[in-house]
Amino acid sequence: DAKTTQPNSMESNEEEPVHLPCNHSTISGTDYIHWYRQLPSQGPEYVIHGLTSNVNNRMASLAIAEDRKSSTLILHRATLRDAAVYYCILAGSGGSNYKLTFGKGTLLTVNP
Amino acid sequence: KAGVTQTPRYLIKTRGQQVTLSCSPISGHRSVSWYQQTPGQGLQFLFEYFSETQRNKGNFPGRFSGRQFSNSRSEMNVSTLELGDSALYLCASGVRGLDGYTFGSGTRLTVV
Numbered sequence: 001d002a003k004t005t006q007p008n009s010m011e012s013n014e015e016e017p018v019h020l021p022c023n024h025s026t027i028s029g030t031d032y033i034h035w036y037r038q039l040p041s042q043g044p045e046y047v048i049h050g051l052t053s054n055v056n057n058r059m060a061s062l063a064i065a066e067d068r069k070s071s072t073l074i075l076h077r078a079t080l081r082d083a084a085v086y087y088c089i090l091a092g093s094g095g096s097n098y099k100l101t102f103g104k105g106t107l108l109t110v111n112p
Numbered sequence: 113k114a115g116v117t118q119t120p121r122y123l124i125k126t127r128g129q130q131v132t133l134s135c136s137p138i139s140g141h142r143s144v145s146w147y148q149q150t151p152g153q154g155l156q157f158l159f160e161y162f163s164e165t166q167r168n169k170g171n172f173p174g175r176f177s178g179r180q181f182s183n184s185r186s187e188m189n190v191s192t193l194e195l196g197d198s199a200l201y202l203c204a205s206g207v208r209g210l211d212g213y214t215f216g217s218g219t220r221l222t223v224v
Binding site: 047087 | 116154155156168204211212214217
Protein backbone atom coordinates (compact mmCIF):
# COMPACT_ATOMS: atom_id res chain seq x y z
CA ASP A 1 0.00 0.00 0.00
CA ALA A 2 1.22 3.48 -0.85
CA LYS A 3 2.18 5.37 2.29
CA THR A 4 1.31 8.83 3.51
CA THR A 5 3.24 11.03 5.92
CA GLN A 6 1.49 13.51 8.20
CA PRO A 7 2.64 15.62 11.15
CA ASN A 8 1.78 14.01 14.47
CA SER A 9 -0.01 17.08 15.76
CA MET A 10 -1.03 20.61 14.87
CA GLU A 11 -2.61 23.43 16.75
CA SER A 12 -4.96 26.15 15.58
CA ASN A 13 -7.06 28.94 16.96
CA GLU A 14 -10.81 29.03 16.64
CA GLU A 15 -12.16 30.78 13.53
CA GLU A 16 -8.77 30.72 11.81
CA PRO A 17 -7.97 28.63 8.72
CA VAL A 18 -6.12 25.35 9.17
CA HIS A 19 -3.89 23.72 6.58
CA LEU A 20 -3.21 20.05 7.25
CA PRO A 21 -0.41 18.68 5.04
CA CYS A 22 0.08 15.17 3.72
CA ASN A 23 2.98 13.77 1.72
CA HIS A 24 2.47 10.79 -0.55
CA SER A 25 5.51 10.63 -2.78
CA THR A 26 4.84 7.04 -3.92
CA ILE A 27 1.28 7.69 -5.06
CA SER A 28 0.29 5.87 -8.21
CA GLY A 29 -1.65 7.38 -11.06
CA THR A 30 -4.89 5.72 -10.04
CA ASP A 31 -4.72 6.42 -6.29
CA TYR A 32 -7.39 8.69 -4.89
CA ILE A 33 -6.52 10.90 -1.92
CA HIS A 34 -9.06 10.55 0.88
CA TRP A 35 -9.33 12.43 4.14
CA TYR A 36 -11.18 11.18 7.16
CA ARG A 37 -11.32 12.51 10.67
CA GLN A 38 -12.10 10.88 13.97
CA LEU A 39 -13.58 12.82 16.83
CA PRO A 40 -13.12 11.46 20.35
CA SER A 41 -15.22 8.38 21.08
CA GLN A 42 -16.61 8.22 17.53
CA GLY A 43 -15.95 6.28 14.37
CA PRO A 44 -14.04 7.96 11.53
CA GLU A 45 -15.96 10.46 9.44
CA TYR A 46 -15.42 11.01 5.72
CA VAL A 47 -14.25 14.54 4.95
CA ILE A 48 -13.29 14.79 1.29
CA HIS A 49 -11.46 13.01 -1.52
CA GLY A 50 -9.91 13.85 -4.87
CA LEU A 51 -7.77 12.53 -7.70
CA THR A 52 -6.02 15.41 -9.48
CA SER A 53 -8.03 18.59 -9.23
CA ASN A 54 -8.69 20.63 -6.12
CA VAL A 55 -11.99 19.77 -4.47
CA ASN A 56 -14.38 21.69 -2.26
CA ASN A 57 -17.31 20.58 -0.17
CA ARG A 58 -19.24 21.93 2.77
CA MET A 59 -16.71 20.61 5.25
CA ALA A 60 -13.35 21.45 3.70
CA SER A 61 -11.20 21.97 0.63
CA LEU A 62 -8.56 19.64 -0.73
CA ALA A 63 -5.60 21.13 -2.55
CA ILE A 64 -3.59 18.61 -4.56
CA ALA A 65 -0.09 19.41 -5.79
CA GLU A 66 0.45 19.30 -9.53
CA ASP A 67 2.76 16.27 -9.24
CA ARG A 68 0.29 14.69 -6.77
CA LYS A 69 3.07 13.90 -4.33
CA SER A 70 1.46 16.00 -1.64
CA SER A 71 -1.91 17.42 -0.68
CA THR A 72 -3.36 19.80 1.88
CA LEU A 73 -6.68 19.64 3.66
CA ILE A 74 -7.99 23.12 4.35
CA LEU A 75 -10.50 23.92 7.04
CA HIS A 76 -11.52 27.47 6.27
CA ARG A 77 -12.62 28.48 9.77
CA ALA A 78 -11.75 26.05 12.51
CA THR A 79 -14.25 25.49 15.29
CA LEU A 80 -13.85 23.60 18.53
CA ARG A 81 -15.83 20.76 16.95
CA ASP A 82 -13.06 20.33 14.38
CA ALA A 83 -10.67 19.05 17.07
CA ALA A 84 -9.99 15.50 15.93
CA VAL A 85 -7.44 13.14 14.43
CA TYR A 86 -7.24 13.71 10.68
CA TYR A 87 -6.20 10.85 8.42
CA CYS A 88 -4.87 11.18 4.89
CA ILE A 89 -5.38 7.92 2.99
CA LEU A 90 -4.60 6.69 -0.50
CA ALA A 91 -7.24 4.40 -1.96
CA GLY A 92 -6.26 2.81 -5.23
CA SER A 93 -8.29 1.47 -8.08
CA GLY A 94 -9.17 -2.12 -8.68
CA GLY A 95 -9.41 -4.49 -5.76
CA SER A 96 -7.79 -2.14 -3.28
CA ASN A 97 -10.43 0.56 -3.71
CA TYR A 98 -12.40 -0.60 -0.74
CA LYS A 99 -9.61 -0.95 1.75
CA LEU A 100 -8.64 2.14 3.71
CA THR A 101 -5.16 1.94 5.19
CA PHE A 102 -5.08 4.35 8.11
CA GLY A 103 -1.80 5.77 9.38
CA LYS A 104 -1.41 7.56 12.70
CA GLY A 105 -2.93 10.78 11.40
CA THR A 106 -2.59 14.34 12.67
CA LEU A 107 -4.11 15.30 15.99
CA LEU A 108 -5.60 18.75 15.54
CA THR A 109 -6.09 20.86 18.64
CA VAL A 110 -8.29 23.95 18.32
CA ASN A 111 -7.83 26.65 20.92
CA PRO A 112 -10.76 28.91 21.87
CA LYS B 113 -31.34 8.99 6.79
CA ALA B 114 -30.30 6.35 9.28
CA GLY B 115 -26.56 5.83 9.71
CA VAL B 116 -24.55 2.67 10.09
CA THR B 117 -25.82 0.73 13.08
CA GLN B 118 -23.58 -1.55 15.07
CA THR B 119 -24.74 -3.84 17.83
CA PRO B 120 -24.01 -4.33 20.58
CA ARG B 121 -22.19 -1.15 21.63
CA TYR B 122 -20.29 -2.83 24.44
CA LEU B 123 -19.39 -6.44 25.08
CA ILE B 124 -17.37 -8.26 27.69
CA LYS B 125 -16.22 -11.79 26.92
CA THR B 126 -13.92 -14.34 28.50
CA ARG B 127 -10.80 -15.72 26.86
CA GLY B 128 -11.59 -18.72 24.70
CA GLN B 129 -15.17 -17.69 23.99
CA GLN B 130 -16.44 -16.58 20.63
CA VAL B 131 -18.31 -13.41 19.74
CA THR B 132 -20.51 -12.17 16.89
CA LEU B 133 -20.84 -8.50 16.07
CA SER B 134 -23.52 -7.07 13.82
CA CYS B 135 -23.56 -4.20 11.35
CA SER B 136 -26.52 -2.73 9.49
CA PRO B 137 -25.31 -0.50 6.63
CA ILE B 138 -26.99 2.57 5.24
CA SER B 139 -29.85 1.62 2.96
CA GLY B 140 -28.55 1.16 -0.58
CA HIS B 141 -24.93 0.62 0.47
CA ARG B 142 -23.73 -2.78 -0.69
CA SER B 143 -20.09 -2.52 0.38
CA VAL B 144 -19.42 -3.20 4.05
CA SER B 145 -15.98 -3.14 5.66
CA TRP B 146 -14.76 -3.99 9.13
CA TYR B 147 -11.89 -2.39 11.03
CA GLN B 148 -10.22 -3.02 14.36
CA GLN B 149 -8.96 -0.07 16.40
CA THR B 150 -6.54 -0.43 19.30
CA PRO B 151 -4.33 2.16 21.02
CA GLY B 152 -1.20 0.33 19.91
CA GLN B 153 -1.99 -0.56 16.30
CA GLY B 154 -4.48 2.14 15.39
CA LEU B 155 -7.12 1.42 12.77
CA GLN B 156 -6.55 -1.80 10.88
CA PHE B 157 -8.58 -3.21 8.01
CA LEU B 158 -10.15 -6.61 8.64
CA PHE B 159 -12.22 -7.38 5.54
CA GLU B 160 -14.66 -5.98 3.02
CA TYR B 161 -17.81 -7.53 1.63
CA PHE B 162 -19.76 -6.63 -1.45
CA SER B 163 -22.87 -8.47 -2.62
CA GLU B 164 -22.33 -11.22 -0.05
CA THR B 165 -18.76 -11.88 -1.28
CA GLN B 166 -15.57 -11.11 0.58
CA ARG B 167 -13.58 -8.85 -1.75
CA ASN B 168 -10.63 -7.88 0.42
CA LYS B 169 -9.03 -9.29 3.55
CA GLY B 170 -6.51 -7.78 5.96
CA ASN B 171 -3.71 -9.51 7.83
CA PHE B 172 -5.68 -11.09 10.63
CA PRO B 173 -5.72 -14.74 11.72
CA GLY B 174 -8.44 -17.10 10.60
CA ARG B 175 -10.18 -16.68 13.96
CA PHE B 176 -11.61 -13.50 12.47
CA SER B 177 -14.35 -14.15 9.95
CA GLY B 178 -17.34 -12.42 8.54
CA ARG B 179 -20.28 -12.70 6.26
CA GLN B 180 -22.78 -10.52 4.48
CA PHE B 181 -26.44 -11.26 3.96
CA SER B 182 -28.62 -10.55 0.94
CA ASN B 183 -29.94 -7.38 2.61
CA SER B 184 -26.30 -6.16 2.94
CA ARG B 185 -26.27 -6.55 6.72
CA SER B 186 -22.99 -8.00 7.89
CA GLU B 187 -21.72 -9.95 10.84
CA MET B 188 -18.21 -10.42 12.13
CA ASN B 189 -17.20 -13.39 14.23
CA VAL B 190 -14.15 -13.88 16.38
CA SER B 191 -13.55 -17.36 17.75
CA THR B 192 -11.29 -18.45 20.60
CA LEU B 193 -10.97 -14.94 21.95
CA GLU B 194 -7.61 -13.71 23.20
CA LEU B 195 -6.87 -10.77 25.50
CA GLY B 196 -5.32 -8.97 22.55
CA ASP B 197 -8.64 -9.00 20.73
CA SER B 198 -9.90 -6.30 23.07
CA ALA B 199 -10.57 -3.38 20.77
CA LEU B 200 -13.10 -1.12 19.16
CA TYR B 201 -14.54 -2.85 16.11
CA LEU B 202 -15.83 -0.50 13.47
CA CYS B 203 -18.04 -1.19 10.51
CA ALA B 204 -18.23 1.08 7.48
CA SER B 205 -20.57 1.06 4.51
CA GLY B 206 -20.32 2.68 1.13
CA VAL B 207 -21.61 2.65 -2.41
CA ARG B 208 -18.46 1.32 -3.99
CA GLY B 209 -15.38 2.60 -2.23
CA LEU B 210 -14.34 5.52 -4.36
CA ASP B 211 -16.82 7.72 -2.56
CA GLY B 212 -16.62 8.17 1.16
CA TYR B 213 -17.41 5.42 3.57
CA THR B 214 -19.75 6.01 6.49
CA PHE B 215 -18.60 4.49 9.76
CA GLY B 216 -20.68 3.29 12.65
CA SER B 217 -19.89 4.15 16.26
CA GLY B 218 -18.36 0.74 16.80
CA THR B 219 -18.59 -2.15 19.23
CA ARG B 220 -16.24 -1.98 22.19
CA LEU B 221 -15.11 -5.55 22.93
CA THR B 222 -13.31 -6.32 26.16
CA VAL B 223 -11.81 -9.78 26.64
CA VAL B 224 -11.04 -10.76 30.23
